[in-house]
Amino acid sequence: METLGRVTLTLTVILVIDFLRRLIRARLTFYKLKKQELPMPSWNPVLGHLQKLDESLKRLPKGCQATELFSLMSHDFPDTSRSFYADCWPFGNPLLVINSPELAIQVCQEHDLPKPPILIPFFKPFAGDGNLFVVNGKEWRHSRSLFNPGFSAAAMLEHMPHIITEAEAYVEKLQYHAKKGDTFSLDEITCDYMMDVIGVVTLNSHLKFQNGYNALASAMRSSLRWHCLPEEPNLFVRWNPIRPIVQAYNGYKMNRYISTELDKRYEEWKSGKATDRAKSVIDIVIADYMSQRQAAEGLDAEFKHWAITAIRLFLFAGHDSTAATIAYSCYLLSKHPDKLSKLRDEHSEVFGTDLSAATEILKQHPQSINELPYTTAIIKEVLRLFPPASGMRGGLPNVYLHDKYGNKFPTENLNVWVNHSALHRNPEYWPEPHSFIPERWLAKPGDPLYPPKRGWRPFEYGPRNCIGQSLAMLDIKITLVMTARRFDFKDKYAELDSSRPLRGISTVYGERAYQITQGAAHPADGLPCQVTLRG
Numbered sequence: 001m002e003t004l005g006r007v008t009l010t011l012t013v014i015l016v017i018d019f020l021r022r023l024i025r026a027r028l029t030f031y032k033l034k035k036q037e038l039p040m041p042s043w044n045p046v047l048g049h050l051q052k053l054d055e056s057l058k059r060l061p062k063g064c065q066a067t068e069l070f071s072l073m074s075h076d077f078p079d080t081s082r083s084f085y086a087d088c089w090p091f092g093n094p095l096l097v098i099n100s101p102e103l104a105i106q107v108c109q110e111h112d113l114p115k116p117p118i119l120i121p122f123f124k125p126f127a128g129d130g131n132l133f134v135v136n137g138k139e140w141r142h143s144r145s146l147f148n149p150g151f152s153a154a155a156m157l158e159h160m161p162h163i164i165t166e167a168e169a170y171v172e173k174l175q176y177h178a179k180k181g182d183t184f185s186l187d188e189i190t191c192d193y194m195m196d197v198i199g200v201v202t203l204n205s206h207l208k209f210q211n212g213y214n215a216l217a218s219a220m221r222s223s224l225r226w227h228c229l230p231e232e233p234n235l236f237v238r239w240n241p242i243r244p245i246v247q248a249y250n251g252y253k254m255n256r257y258i259s260t261e262l263d264k265r266y267e268e269w270k271s272g273k274a275t276d277r278a279k280s281v282i283d284i285v286i287a288d289y290m291s292q293r294q295a296a297e298g299l300d301a302e303f304k305h306w307a308i309t310a311i312r313l314f315l316f317a318g319h320d321s322t323a324a325t326i327a328y329s330c331y332l333l334s335k336h337p338d339k340l341s342k343l344r345d346e347h348s349e350v351f352g353t354d355l356s357a358a359t360e361i362l363k364q365h366p367q368s369i370n371e372l373p374y375t376t377a378i379i380k381e382v383l384r385l386f387p388p389a390s391g392m393r394g395g396l397p398n399v400y401l402h403d404k405y406g407n408k409f410p411t412e413n414l415n416v417w418v419n420h421s422a423l424h425r426n427p428e429y430w431p432e433p434h435s436f437i438p439e440r441w442l443a444k445p446g447d448p449l450y451p452p453k454r455g456w457r458p459f460e461y462g463p464r465n466c467i468g469q470s471l472a473m474l475d476i477k478i479t480l481v482m483t484a485r486r487f488d489f490k491d492k493y494a495e496l497d498s499s500r501p502l503r504g505i506s507t508v509y510g511e512r513a514y515q516i517t518q519g520a521a522h523p524a525d526g527l528p529c530q531v532t533l534r535g
């Protein structure tokens with residue numbers, strides 16, 4: 001008993017010392033930054049910026065994404081284009097928050113700062129260790145160069161028929177809800193749909209998750225539900241002992257499923273079957289890999305581990321953000337009937353008024369998807385207002401960022417966060433920043449609406465930009481072409497809120513469909529929705 005007491009005491013002392021050591025390190029970093037009069041909210045040597053964060057939190061709905069918290073705080077820094085330092089330890093690492101295009105260009109393009117370790121625990125449950133998103137240097141370059149050809153715009157166009165097949169199943173699902181007249185989560189059914197698309201495009205595997213159970217897709221979705229951010233303030237969620245067990249089991253299920261699929265793709269490659277259809281990303285990589293090996297040798301364990309990690313990442317990143325953007329597109333169009341009407345007119349001009357003809361035209365002439373300037377403008381505006389992701393980098397010694405006001409920002413020992421949400425709504429760069437104005441994407445230089453250079457960064461720029469952006473844009477365009485003229489969407493937040501009254505603040509920028517973090521940023525409460533078939 002005495003020994004147990006001593007062990008407990010020793011452990012407690014070690015934990016307390018470690019806590020204090022890390023607290024002092026974090027606060028010292030900010031003490032030095034403050035001495036240089038760098039922009040930051042009022043800072044306390046013990047609490048850092050926790051008090052300020054708490055005050056700002058009270059002005060936001062419960063559960064909304066952390067991005068909004070920092071967007072709110074950014075209003076206090078007009079002289080630095082709203083960029084500032086934030087000391088959130090122990091709920092987050094020291095941050096430099098970037099809200100201007102000039103500084104974002106320096107971070108992601110000019111200095112190409114590395115991905116920081118803080119991303120590793122966030123991505124691990126979805127993609128496992130050492131995935132493309134979090135690695136740097138030679139390891140990243142090697143993987144990215146192997147995957148780039150499979151994600152090229154030309155390769156994506158070849159997948160048009162497969163994407164259309166999945167989109168047809170999505171239309172059927174919407175028709176089912178239209179007939180039933182029920183309220184359903186638009187975000188959820190769109191996630192299932194995008195999971196099917198990414199399964200075909202990257203793994204050549206028909207998951208059919210829209211129609212029922214699939215072990216791989218279910219394990220990925222379960223990982224998302226059980227996920228929490230590394231800085232999750234709710235310690236009961238963060239330290240729930242069941243969580244790592246469920247995540248490990250999900251990881252095991254995903255690995256097993258993908259491993260079997262890889263063996264099938266290898267056998268197809270060997271028999272030459274994979275060559276007469278659009279090649280999935282992994283088909284292209286296997287062909288390249290096998291060109292340097294004897295066929296009989298097969299796929300070795302190291303290759304399989306690397307490929308499984310990558311496919312898991314693609315399944316996560318490829319379904320999640322795109323689904324949220326489709327859901328937000330339907331939502332914003334339903335709120336702006338004039339823009340919806342222009343979009344429908346464009347679709348009728350390009351594809352004719354017979355709705356079923358559009359799919360045939362798309363299959364026969366995939367390039368016709370690139371003849372939709374207004375649709376593209378809509379999507380860009382949706383991504384401006386509701387960017388599902390952002391850019392996170394690690395600062396380096398001797399790397400300083402310079403803004404147009406003459407400020408010089410050190411980056412050493414800091415996570416540098418390009419906050420897309422705040423950047424896209426920064427009034428210094430965007431007139432009417434909170435309004436849905438797709439026309440700004442058709443404006444000519446000199447027009448006040450003309451967008452700022454590199455001010456729109458939902459996919460980021462520079463070497464670490466989004467590898468799947470062509471696919472994402474293609475998915476969203478195809479979905480809009482196949483749904484916008486068939487259905488009317490109507491959000492049912494009012495119905496939800498009357499059945500389960502909300503306490504406190506319920507909107508961000510006046511939007512009830514504010515963004516919450518669920519992997520990427522998704523509409524609150526899954527976007528409850530009703531859909532009706534148009535005459």
Ligand code: HEM
Pocket residue numbers: 132133134144313314315317318319321322325387388389390391392393457458459460463464465466467468469471472
């Ligand atoms: C609307 C949809 C999407 C958005 C807004 C989006 C956004 C982003 C952003 C902002 C980054 C860079 C993050 C950073 O700099 O820290 C990124 C990277 C990445 N995205 Fe996407 N993404 C989308 C769809 C996709 C799709 C369809 C895929 C397909 C697999 C994908 C796969 C990836 C991967 C693998 C990376 C890491 C690239 C690297 O580090 O080399 N994303 N995405």
